[in-house]
Amino acid sequence: MHSASGTAHLYHHRVSYGETDAMKVLYYAEYLHIFERARSAYIRERGLSYSAVEERGLYLPVREATCRYRTPARYDDLLEIRTVISELGRASLVFAYEVYNEAGTLITTGLTEHACVGPEGKPVRLPAWFAEICRGGKKQ
Amino acid sequence: MHSASGTAHLYHHRVSYGETDAMKVLYYAEYLHIFERARSAYIRERGLSYSAVEERGLYLPVREATCRYRTPARYDDLLEIRTVISELGRASLVFAYEVYNEAGTLITTGLTEHACVGPEGKPVRLPAWFAEICRGGKKQ
Amino acid sequence: MHSASGTAHLYHHRVSYGETDAMKVLYYAEYLHIFERARSAYIRERGLSYSAVEERGLYLPVREATCRYRTPARYDDLLEIRTVISELGRASLVFAYEVYNEAGTLITTGLTEHACVGPEGKPVRLPAWFAEICRGGKKQ
Amino acid sequence: MHSASGTAHLYHHRVSYGETDAMKVLYYAEYLHIFERARSAYIRERGLSYSAVEERGLYLPVREATCRYRTPARYDDLLEIRTVISELGRASLVFAYEVYNEAGTLITTGLTEHACVGPEGKPVRLPAWFAEICRGGKKQ
Numbered sequence: 370m371h372s373a374s375g376t377a378h379l380y381h382h383r384v385s386y387g388e389t390d391a392m393k394v395l396y397y398a399e400y401l402h403i404f405e406r407a408r409s410a411y412i413r414e415r416g417l418s419y420s421a422v423e424e425r426g427l428y429l430p431v432r433e434a435t436c437r438y439r440t441p442a443r444y445d446d447l448l449e450i451r452t453v454i455s456e457l458g459r460a461s462l463v464f465a466y467e468v469y470n471e472a473g474t475l476i477t478t479g480l481t482e483h484a485c486v487g488p489e490g491k492p493v494r495l496p497a498w499f500a501e502i503c504r505g506g507k508k509q
Numbered sequence: 510m511h512s513a514s515g516t517a518h519l520y521h522h523r524v525s526y527g528e529t530d531a532m533k534v535l536y537y538a539e540y541l542h543i544f545e546r547a548r549s550a551y552i553r554e555r556g557l558s559y560s561a562v563e564e565r566g567l568y569l570p571v572r573e574a575t576c577r578y579r580t581p582a583r584y585d586d587l588l589e590i591r592t593v594i595s596e597l598g599r600a601s602l603v604f605a606y607e608v609y610n611e612a613g614t615l616i617t618t619g620l621t622e623h624a625c626v627g628p629e630g631k632p633v634r635l636p637a638w639f640a641e642i643c644r645g646g647k648k649q
Numbered sequence: 650m651h652s653a654s655g656t657a658h659l660y661h662h663r664v665s666y667g668e669t670d671a672m673k674v675l676y677y678a679e680y681l682h683i684f685e686r687a688r689s690a691y692i693r694e695r696g697l698s699y700s701a702v703e704e705r706g707l708y709l710p711v712r713e714a715t716c717r718y719r720t721p722a723r724y725d726d727l728l729e730i731r732t733v734i735s736e737l738g739r740a741s742l743v744f745a746y747e748v749y750n751e752a753g754t755l756i757t758t759g760l761t762e763h764a765c766v767g768p769e770g771k772p773v774r775l776p777a778w779f780a781e782i783c784r785g786g787k788k789q
Numbered sequence: 790m791h792s793a794s795g796t797a798h799l800y801h802h803r804v805s806y807g808e809t810d811a812m813k814v815l816y817y818a819e820y821l822h823i824f825e826r827a828r829s830a831y832i833r834e835r836g837l838s839y840s841a842v843e844e845r846g847l848y849l850p851v852r853e854a855t856c857r858y859r860t861p862a863r864y865d866d867l868l869e870i871r872t873v874i875s876e877l878g879r880a881s882l883v884f885a886y887e888v889y890n891e892a893g894t895l896i897t898t899g900l901t902e903h904a905c906v907g908p909e910g911k912p913v914r915l916p917a918w919f920a921e922i923c924r925g926g927k928k929q
Contacts (some may be wrong), residue, residue: 385829386839387538387822389531391584397711398681402807409805409865419806425516428635431677435715445840471734489805497926515793525689526699527682537851541818542667549665549725560725561668571817575855585689585700667816671809671864678807724811 372453375505377467378414379448380407380450384442386488399433400468404479407450408464415502428490432461436479440470454503456499460492461487462503468480512593515645517607519545520590524582534581539637540608541574544619547590548604555642567639568630572601576637580616587611594643600625600632602643651745652733655785658694660687660730664722674721680748681714684759687730688744695782707779708770709763712741720756727751733735734783740765740772790830792873795925797887798834799869800827800870804862811855813863820888821854822904828884842888847919848910849903860896874923880905880912882923 382403390396409419422429442448449469456463461484468477487493530536546555549559562569582588596603601624608617627633633638662683670676689699702709715729729749736743741764748757767773802823810816829839842849862868869889876883881904888897907913 383826383829385822385826386530386532387825390526391529391531391533392526392708392710393531393533397714398527398678398685398701401678401681402805405807406803406805409803418865428672430672431718433715433717434677435713437713438711441710444598445838523686523689525682525686527685532848532850537854538818538821541821542665545667545818546665549663549764558725568812570812570861571858573855573857574817575853576849577853581850585698651845666812667818669811670806671811671813672806673811673813675806 372456372465373455373503376451377451377453378407378411380410382406382448382450384444384446384448386444389444392441393484394443395446397436397438399430400438400477400479401481403448403450403468404434404464404466404481405450407466408481411452411454411464412502415505417502422499425496425498426488427493427496428486428488429462430486432484433482434479436477438477440474440476442468442470442476448476455480457495457500458504459495460493460494475480513595513597513643517591517593518547518551520550520592522546522588522590524584524588526584529584532581534583535586537576537578540576540578540617540619541621543588543590543608544574544604544606544621546569547592547606548621551592551594551604552642555645557642562639565636565638567633567636568626568628569602569615570626571621572624573622574619576617576619578617580610580614582608582610582616588616595620595648597635597640597643600634602635629643641646651735652789653735653737653783655733657731657733657747658687658691660690660732662686662728662730664724664726664728666724668704669724672721674723675726677716679716680716680718680757680759681761683728683730683748684714684744684761686733687732687746688761691732691734691744692782693708695785697782702779705776705778707773707776708766708768709742710766711761712764713762714759716757716759718757720750720754722748722750722756728756737775737783738788740774742775792885793875793877793923795873797871797873798827798831800830800872802826802868802870804864804866804868808862809864812861814863815866817856817858820856820858820897820899821901823868823870823888824854824856824872824884824901827872827886828901831872831874831884832922835925837922844918845916845918846908847913847916848906848908849882850906851901852904853902853925854899856897856899858897860890860894862888862896864892868896875900877915877920877923880914882915
């Protein structure tokens with residue numbers, strides 16, 4: 370993965386029954402939930418929770434999401450999600466995700482592109498303090 | 510079903526892949542989503558959407574939910590949900606649900622008990638206009 | 650939308666509370682559930698349910714999904730999803746979706762690319778009978 | 790909590806955006822997902838995963854679920870779920886759950902009653918090896 374944010378952040382997720390479907394695999398929409406968990410953990414480990422980001426007046430709604438499904442995940446699988454910020458724009462950013470199973474097989478990749486907006490939903494420039502967090506700068 | 514609200518309201522729901530699990534049945538938590546859809550439709554057909562109820566300052570958070578699973582539902586099943594208000598209290602109400610499959614088999618029953626609260630989350634008495642809607646009184 | 654399948658199929662979906670998030674909008678992963686409902690309805694209205702497709706030994710797992718979010722949807726919104734098959738390949742097909750709100754605003758677009766596989770998960774050619782259904786040929 | 794299984798098992802769960810609703814609280818159906826995660830972790834920590842239980846021919850479908858909502862949980866809350874087996878019947882068992890937030894407030898309680906069935910869905914007696922696991926007996 371190309372990264373604008375240093376090394377990938379690792380997040381682990383156990384597949385539950387409720388996430389599987391009648392094909393006995395992780396349902397395709399569930400990866401977007403897992404990506405959300407992974408990027409929240411990414412931000413949290415850099416010293417700020419996403420709710421704290423919102424309290425500072427910055428919102429990051431998803432503008433586009435893409436997911437490429439290579440190999441199915443199954444109930445009880447322990448997944449590893451590797452997350453980087455692959456692009457830091459003037460008023461947007463892109464998270465890239467790779468999902469591996471315990472055997473180390475790459476099962477799914479994805480991207481989420483986020484707009485930077487203020488409390489009233491208007492576009493704002495990516496604040497310097499947030500860019501610094503993304504680059505893994507000093508913890509707040 | 511005992512009813513404080515006249516005849517049962519009918520709501521239909523098609524089981525999607527995303528709602529099933531690896532046992533090839535409708536996942537048990539999904540019934541609570543379906544109950545929410547059924548009671549929203551119940552209120553809407555009595556002339557007021559639940560969002561209009563909230564605009565009038567009345568909120569109905571769930572205080573307790575019970576679900577009894579008798580027979581599984583499967584992908585593509587077309588379910589019929591029969592909803593009544595089984596209890597109209599001073600500051601609470603209870604919805605009762607029966608879920609049937611296309612063969613007419615009762616597959617699941619449930620109850621949701623709701624508190625009546627105002628915009629700040631404090632308990633309020635069930636307003637007369639809402640009780641009238643519940644009893645199937647004149648459309649608004 | 651470019652279409653390999655004639656006119657778009659229309660599907661309607663009411664946004665429930667359970668599908669919204671704390672931003673008071675339809676959560677981004679929920680669109681993939683709605684897309685699944687829309688393409689199942691698409692196939693069903695052409696005379697064959699997706700479960701009947703599976704009984705004939707054809708499975709259509711999602712290989713890639715993309716979703717572009719333009720305007721948020723909110724609780725109680727009645728959405729219209731317009732679905733076409735935009736591509737019919739030798740062993741794959743692509744569904745394209747446009748989601749409109751009641752004001753007629755295009756709020757979200759999406760694509761799902763599906764592989765054609767047999768009961769053991771191996772790639773198979775898109776069967777003629779299925780291509781005919783996709784092109785809106787005679788009902789079965 | 791009354792327990793037939795010794796001390797409560799602790800499971801932690803971070804509330805994601807996708808689990809919240811437009812009331813800015815954890816949606817009521819999500820607790821059943823969390824209960825499933827908690828009881829799977831309960832069994833796993835006793836030395837056997839639930840998928841291994843199924844491989845031995847024992848299935849534990851939910852027959853009844855109850856959930857009592859006391860205080861809302863919000864985005865980013867780190868919840869602690871305390872799980873016990875409150876009843877071990879001849880062919881059924883009951884899990885009891887208490888959910889606490891980080892302030893130590895009891896926010897939700899719940900019960901799930903499970904039937905013991907074999908691979909064909911017929912009721913079977915609770916096997917001795919499973920009862921031993923439930924009682925926290927020797928790890929397998």
